[in-house]
Amino acid sequence: MGSLIQFEKEWFEAEEIGGFRINTMMKRYWAAELEVLVRIDALCMELGVQYFANWGTLLGAVRHGSFIPWDDDIDITMFRKDYEIFAAAAREGRLWDGLIIKEDHLDADYENLVSRVVNSLELSTDDERMETYHGCPYILGVDIDVLDDMASNDELDKEQREQMGVALKALEVFRNIENGKEDASKIDETISRVKNVTGTALEKTRSLKMQMHELIHEICKKYDDSNSTYATYPCLRLISREYNQIYEKARFEDLIRIPFGPITVPVPRHFHEYLRSSYGDTYMTPIICRNMHDYPLYKDQEEVLKQELIKRKLSGKMFDIETGY
Secondary structure (H helix, E strand, C coil): CCCCCCCCHHHHCCEEECCEEECHHHHHHHHHHHHHHHHHHHHHHHHCCCCEECHHHHHHHHHCCCCCCCCCCCEEEEEHHHHHHHHHHHHCCCCHHHCEEECCCCCCCCCCCCEEEECCCCCCCCHHHHHHCCCCCCCCEEEEEEEEECCCCHHHHHHHHHHHHHHHHHHHHHHHHHCCCCCHHHHHHHHHHHHHHHCCCCCCCCCHHHHHHHHHHHHHCCCCCCCCCEEECHHHHHHCHHHCCCEEHHHHCCEEEEEECCEEEEEECCHHHHHHHHHCCCCCCCCCCCCCCCCCCCHHHHHHHHHHHHHCCCCCHHHCCCCCC
């Protein structure tokens, strides 16, 4: 185990870009995420499967040649057929250095509908973690979105969207019940609704929340044995109109690699067209935006680390944390 990427010393220096300050810890976090990505890349090459940088990672690669200054995660996309091969290998432990794949339909403690490859399940400041991940002690990883084939006609597409809508609503209900935010009075009604719309009978003897994650997974890949010309993100189409995008699959068949910090990442050859469809004509004009989640992504872990350092009467200088020691 050890770092695979060599960074220039200057990489880790705090700096201001476009009026936004990036501290040293965020630079270390970026570097650590890139370490996860190169391990994913290696397994993809070994398996002969494709992926490409997407969302803010693609925009950052094109516009900045690296991370968007105010972004703090890495997003990649795979077609379902590639993802299933990759995920199976990852579950078998074929990712380097003990990386772990988290999938909502298989992991009861993971609720994100987007799969994620993580470096660990716990925060650590041990020597091995610090050496491999460039002084970053946090749990971190790379998000993997999956593109699914669309139905062959509008009627089937409408049916899938209706099923997905019911499944997502049921998931919300069952989550709230398990978390004590709702009482159990809606269980029977919701189970009946799921059965009527999707044809799936839920078992009360198993976690209803987990069964919905499994069902959503099945609805997503419902038409992946077709020869559809188009692909989409079935969940995201329902969650937000922002993601109600339909893509010609051929758009992603021709990939090239472009710089992303000290490494390169695969992107669609006609990335300008793709970015224009996603972000509009002004996508090359930076706009500071941090509305997807609390920035930085490691904020909660930072507080845990701070309390641990204070308990041990240690300085937090190397982590950009003030402990009083």
